[in-house]
Amino acid sequence: MSNVALKGDKGNKIANRQAISETLLNLAKENKNILVVTSDSRGSASLVDFGKQLPDQIVEVGIAEQNLVGVASGLAASGKKPFVASPACFLSMRSIEQIKVDVAYSNTNVKLIGISGGVSYGALGMSHHSLQDLAVTRAIPGLDVMMPADRHEAKKMIEALVEYDRPVYVRIGRNPVEDSYASDNYDFQIGKAITMKEGTDITVIATGETVRIALDSAEALQQEGIDCRVINMHTIKPLDKEAILKAAEETGSIITIEEHSIYGGLGSAVAEVVSQSNPVPVRILGLPDEPAIAGKTAEVFEYYGLSVDNVKKIAIQMVRGL
């Protein structure tokens, strides 16, 4: 298993959507079957440049998310490799039946990229927050679910997905996110969790933008004399059960942290595995069952305890039995 101890640059200004768009553009130049399909969302998906450079490989359907996914499935059934980019809140909810039937059940090679997910739409409120998408997509048989930690992983994930002939939902945020990796020079495999830091006292399992919080928490815990393992679960489905059970066995307790409702996301997935095979204490950090408050991602995270201080506090409680 990879052990990527080096953390990246905190000052990164490149958002995952930008990294994805650039990666797709490079790949699509070599393969005319790679298409992006958007619902008046090329601006928010950073696809303006893609559309200018490869106008024949971008399909616009307007603000019509059911049609968006249906059209993509028809394109895929005809040999194309469509990447659908649309706000996660609408993509995962408004067109969920098309995702279930036309994509997952029909097994069409559609890649769904939910952009501006979690609370990254800030003050726009519950209609635009996407905090249930992992729960919803995870429950659909035949659909894989992924979240990249940073721009490096976003690039590697897209490169892997172009070669991966299965339906997938990928959720990313809107804004630049602090790097979790120093570079893209590491081994990325779909369905294989990455141990970002070894540790023996407790494990924090994170996904997406919370991976960086987990890494910083482990560093803070080190100063308290607690050796914390950090696992990046970039693929939430299929879940790397082996990495979870190994962590349960070797570190005794687990904290999960995610930009998602506490219902049905990463924490639930981890708890499902642990409870059935090796019950150890699991604390699920996420957003509560209520419309999230408005604010910048960092402010909202702080408010709901998706923070280094809170992870540290809980880890100390769990490890020392306080």
Place this chain on the structure above:
Amino acid sequence: MNKIEFLKRKATEIRKELLTMIYEAGTGHTGGSLSNTDILTVLYYHIMNVDPNNPKWEDRDRYVQSKGHAVESYWAILADKGFFPKEELKTFSQFNTRLIGHPNNKVPGVEMNTGALGHGLPISVGMALAAKMDRKSYRVYTLMGDGEQAEGSVWEGAMAASHYKLDNLVAIIDRNGLQITGSTEDVMSLEPFGAKWSAFGWEVVEVDGNDIEQLVTVLENTPNVAGKPTLIVANTVKGKGISFAENVAKWHHHVPSKEEYQLAIEELSKQLEVQQ
């Protein structure tokens, strides 16, 4: 036997086959399957280029059955064409069958899983768009129900097809006027129906959807206008071919009793004698 006579006879045989399937399975959507039998017969035995020995042949015409519940005529035709053994029709709706009550792409010849209404047109738009991108000449046909027209996604697809000038796309509405609760006009009125599609940029053609000759003429002549998708309003009779099922809403998914089944088979057999 000329082509028209052959198609008429074939449609009656398919009606007998699907009725037997439904009767033996004890479940099915009888009325809608009988209403669209003539349309499917003309498509599969006269219009579409498909190869049962090579169902994934790249240049094949595509058919997406959006009104997925009326699957029985579809199964009967695919079996008769040789996409899978006819014997398998006996498994319709039985335990662990692949011939379930909706189109299922585990079955050779089926392009996409459907069943949830309002999905077929967007899927077909994607297929027709892919054909344009690849400069392929295959056509995409989709069959929708009239009750299905209440789904918003139908109109999202309609807009996109016209926007992309998909003259390789033909949508057919099985306009039998009845849905499960009763008349389409009582449940959610559609008229003026053709005008709605015209306003969305489609070339609209109206036809008697149970008249083989008319269907052949209309379908042979699509696309009617270059740069425009074609919408065929096929006026049909729900339960067509069985006198006591015709235009009766309850036959939407009524399974015939033993007596009804025997009477229906007798009627269809007589029709076949005339068509001999």
